[in-house]
Amino acid sequence: MAIIAHPDFKRHMARRQWQGRAFHALCLMAVGVALAMLVLLLGYLIQQGVSRVSWDFINGFPSRNPDEAGIKAALLGSIYVVLIAAVVAFTLGVGAAVYLEEYASRNWRTRLVQINIANLAGVPSIVYGILGLEIFVRSLGLGRSVLAGGLTMGLLVLPIIIIAAQEAVRAVPRSVREGAYALGATRWQAIWHLVLPQALPGILTGVILAVSRALGETAPLIVMGALTFVPFAPDGPFSRFTVLPIQIFNWISRPQAGFHQAAAAGIIVLLILLLAMNAGAILLRNKFQRRPEA
Amino acid sequence: MQLSEHILQTRGLSVYYGTKQAINDVTLNVARNRITAIIGPSGCGKSTLLRCFNRMNDLVPRSRITGQVLFEGQDLYAPDVDPTEIRYQIGMVFQRPNPFPKSIFENVAFGPKINGFRGNLNELVEKSLVRAALWEEVKDRVNASALALSGGQQQRLCIARALAVEPRVILMDEPCSSLDPIATLAIEDLMRELSQEYSIVIVTHNMQQAARVSDYTTFLMNVENRGGQLVEFGDTRQIFTNPKDERTEAYITGRFG
Numbered sequence: 001m002a003i004i005a006h007p008d009f010k011r012h013m014a015r016r017q018w019q020g021r022a023f024h025a026l027c028l029m030a031v032g033v034a035l036a037m038l039v040l041l042l043g044y045l046i047q048q049g050v051s052r053v054s055w056d057f058i059n060g061f062p063s064r065n066p067d068e069a070g071i072k073a074a075l076l077g078s079i080y081v082v083l084i085a086a087v088v089a090f091t092l093g094v095g096a097a098v099y100l101e102e103y104a105s106r107n108w109r110t111r112l113v114q115i116n117i118a119n120l121a122g123v124p125s126i127v128y129g130i131l132g133l134e135i136f137v138r139s140l141g142l143g144r145s146v147l148a149g150g151l152t153m154g155l156l157v158l159p160i161i162i163i164a165a166q167e168a169v170r171a172v173p174r175s176v177r178e179g180a181y182a183l184g185a186t187r188w189q190a191i192w193h194l195v196l197p198q199a200l201p202g203i204l205t206g207v208i209l210a211v212s213r214a215l216g217e218t219a220p221l222i223v224m225g226a227l228t229f230v231p232f233a234p235d236g237p238f239s240r241f242t243v244l245p246i247q248i249f250n251w252i253s254r255p256q257a258g259f260h261q262a263a264a265a266g267i268i269v270l271l272i273l274l275l276a277m278n279a280g281a282i283l284l285r286n287k288f289q290r291r292p293e294a
Numbered sequence: 295m296q297l298s299e300h301i302l303q304t305r306g307l308s309v310y311y312g313t314k315q316a317i318n319d320v321t322l323n324v325a326r327n328r329i330t331a332i333i334g335p336s337g338c339g340k341s342t343l344l345r346c347f348n349r350m351n352d353l354v355p356r357s358r359i360t361g362q363v364l365f366e367g368q369d370l371y372a373p374d375v376d377p378t379e380i381r382y383q384i385g386m387v388f389q390r391p392n393p394f395p396k397s398i399f400e401n402v403a404f405g406p407k408i409n410g411f412r413g414n415l416n417e418l419v420e421k422s423l424v425r426a427a428l429w430e431e432v433k434d435r436v437n438a439s440a441l442a443l444s445g446g447q448q449q450r451l452c453i454a455r456a457l458a459v460e461p462r463v464i465l466m467d468e469p470c471s472s473l474d475p476i477a478t479l480a481i482e483d484l485m486r487e488l489s490q491e492y493s494i495v496i497v498t499h500n501m502q503q504a505a506r507v508s509d510y511t512t513f514l515m516n517v518e519n520r521g522g523q524l525v526e527f528g529d530t531r532q533i534f535t536n537p538k539d540e541r542t543e544a545y546i547t548g549r550f551g
Contacts, residue, residue, distance in 0.1 A: 106355060175392035179452070182348060183405035183459055184382030193408065194394055 049264025057265055061231045062247070066258025071266050073230040074247035077146060078215060078273065080234055081243055084150025085157055085214045090207055092154070093161030094196075097203075100162075101169040102191055121159035128156040129223030137224050144225035147237035152220050157210035164206020168199035197288070204285040211277050215270070218245040244270045298367060301326045301463060301493045302347055302384075306361035308521065309342050311354060315521035316342040319361070322512055322524060324463075329485060329494045331508035331530065333501060335550065338514040339522030340497040341389075344465050346370075347495065348384040349377040365463075382409055384463040385456030390472050391448035393440035393455075398423075398432050401440045401451055405459035418458060426454035427484050446477025453484065464488065466496040470503065482507050501546055505534045513542045 060070020096117075104110045132152025142148040172195045180190035221243055228250045230242040244266060251263035302324035309317040317339045324330045324347075332340045345351045346363050349370060363370045370380055382405065393401050402419045411418065419436070423429040428450040432443070440451055449469060456464055466485070470478040485494060485507050498504050504511050511533040514522040526533060526542045537543040544550055 173392075175388060175390060176394060178350065178353070178388065179392045179394065179455075180404070180408075181353065181378070182350065182381055182386035182388075183408065183455065184378050185408050186378050189408045193404070198395060 045264045045267050048261055049266070049268050052261050052265035053268055057262075058269065062229055066254075066256050066262055069251070069259065069262050071244065071247055071262075071269060073233055074242050074244045074266070075269065075273070076233045077149075077226075077230070077241035078243040078245075078270075080146045080241065081150045081153055081221070082211055082214050082277065084147065084237075085153035086207060086211055088151060088154030089158045089161045089210055090203075093158055093206070094165050094203060096158075096162045097165030097169055098191060098196070101166055102187065102195070117159050117162050121163060124219075125156055125217050126219040126223055128152055129220030131155065132220060133224040143238060144227075144240055145238040146234045146241040148224060149221050149226055149241060149243070152224055153214040153217065156217060156220060157214050160210045160213065161203070161206045164209065165199065165203045168202025168206070169195060171202060172198045201285045201289045204281055204288070208278050208281040208285075211281065212274060215274050215277065216245060218243070218249065221246060244273070299326055300324060301366060302495070303364040304343075304346070304361065305364065307343075307346060307363060308360045309339070309346060309351065310358050310360075310521075312356045317346070317359075318517070318521035318523045320514070320522070320524045322527060324493060324495055325510060326493050327489060327491070328509040329489045329496060329507055330510045330512065331504035332495065332497045332512045332514060333499070333504050333545075334514035334522065334525075335516070335545065336499070338516045340499075340514055341467050343514065343522065344467055344495060344497045347463065347465055348381050348386055350381075350386065352377050382459040383461050384465060385459065385461035386465045387449070387452050387456055387467065387469045389468045391445055391452050393443070393448050393451050395439070395441055397437045398440050398443070398451060399436040402454050402458045405455060409459055422454040422458040423451075425457050425488070426450045427480065427487070428454055444477070446473050446480060449473060449477070449481060450484065453481075453488075457488075461492070463493045463495065466494065468497055468499060471499065478503070501534075505530060513537075513539070513545065515541060515545070 057070050058075060059072050060068065061073055062071075063069045100110065100114065104113075129152065132148060132155065136142045136148035136151050137144055140148075142151075176194050176198070177190050180194050185193070226246055227240055227242045228246055230240065232239075234241045248263045248266040248270065251259040251266065254260075300323040304320050304322045307317055307320045307322075308315060320343060322343075332343060334340050342351065346359065347365075347370075351357045351359070359371060365380065365384065369375070394404060396404070399419055402422050403415055406415060406418055420429060420433075423432065423436075428447060431447060432438075432451075440448065443451060453464070453469075470481050473481065482503065485496070488494060489509075496504075496508065508530045511528065511530045512524060513526045513533065515525045517523045526537060526539045528538075533542060534546055537546060
């Protein structure tokens with residue numbers, strides 16, 4: 001190329017090119033390390049546990065004999081807890097978000113509430129366990145039930161859903177609300193017919209995050225007294241229960257190698273459940289995101 | 295009831311946003327079944343004045359008014375008046391087309407539905423689209439997304455949406471500012487057409503547009519930063535050919551603004 005170099009510039013092209021390539025390599029390495037860890041973990045789990053994953057394993061109850069131990073009770077417990085938590089947190093969370101965005105006046109009290117919600121999202125989960133133990137298990141007399149567990153988890157993930165829902169509601173353009181008000185819509189009509197439908201995909205993203213978190217949490221449920229050995233499926237909201245992470249932890253802490261295999265198999269089931277629930281929420285989100293045909 | 299020739303009136307109207315005054319003591323009459331244009335330089339409170347007629351300013355935190363706004367002789371800001379009740383009698387078209395992310399049909403049907411319309415919805419939607427001069431272009435795809443329409447079509451859809459609740463007044467806040475010249479002409483033709491049945495108030499920064507479409511013109515100006523004052527009101531022809539106030543003349547001849 002016929003470029004005449006101006007004497008005032010020292011372009012250092014070679015060095016700059018090299019820096020660019022080095023940065024590229026660094027980023028690639030970061031991705032590589034993260035991926036390698038994941039592959040290693042999954043590889044180990046599958047090698048350890050995949051032979052144990054079977055219908056009998058999923059449909060069986062825990063046993064003293066590692067080869068007969070199953071996870072039916074924990075699996076159903078996890079599903080119940082997460083469903084109760086999601087329903088509770090979705091209802092309360094969307095309500096709180098709509099109030100804060102659409103009704104509350106912008107003053108220091110609202111800001112205080114706002115800051116506290118953000119803080120609650122960072123409170124250690126075990127604190128929610130203590131709260132759940134005091135409120136749901138003892139004060140409300142729900143006992144160490146799957147309902148109490150679900151409500152505790154619901155509280156735990158509530159801030160995540162409130163914050164996601166608030167952002168989704170805020171992202172709905174002002175012009176849409178004004179258009180509705182100008183036609184004589186009440187605030188409720190504008191929110192119900194226009195704001196919430198448009199905010200729903202964003203809200204569901206929050207629900208996905210919340211469900212993933214609730215599925216993996218163990219500490220609060222241990223504090224509020226979930227069992228570790230449950231030879232029965234939960235048969236109602238007041239049934240005692242266990243969840244997958246507790247069952248897995250219990251198996252891992254046993255000395256027998258057979259239980260370690262069962263634990264690995266349990267983790268595989270937990271991951272599949274997590275993927276399935278997320279996939280469900282994503283499908284739901286895409287369904288609502290689809291605009292009317294152009 | 296004997297209807298006065300003025301469908302909307304303001305009496306000594308001032309509007310404040312917090313401590314900032316946006317409108318200063320404006321007294322104005324809007325004639326029935328005519329087009330009244332509000333012109334003036336940026337920041338003179340044109341839109342604020344327009345938004346007093348359907349109480350859209352109520353939605354702005356810390357806004358308050360003094361003076362009166364009368365609709366058919368009744369005080370719109372009286373304590374027993376519900377703003378949602380007057381907003382379907384006084385429709386509004388905004389600066390940027392703001393169709394809802396729904397189908398064309400649902401956009402037009404939204405107003406009637408929320409206001410408890412019990413008649414034939416299909417008929418009403420068709421009639422509204424016809425009156426907004428959009429029916430011929432969309433009659434084969436009323437279930438298509440409103441967002442797929444062009445800007446000018448979207449704005450006519452917003453007009454159809456406002457017409458569907460059978461308002462008596464249509465407020466237009468710079469309805470052509472985001473449209474190309476051809477779409478602008480279509481909207482202006484439509485306004486002339488609609489003024490047979492409706493009273494129209496249009497805010498515009500485009501003086502040619504005010505001169506082309508309106509019957510009456512109001513010139514507002516922000517005097518000494520104390521909010522927009524009414525400088526001159528009169529017949530559009532008179533305002534543009536023989537303004538009485540020298541500030542009006544300076545503005546319409548393009549010496550400021």
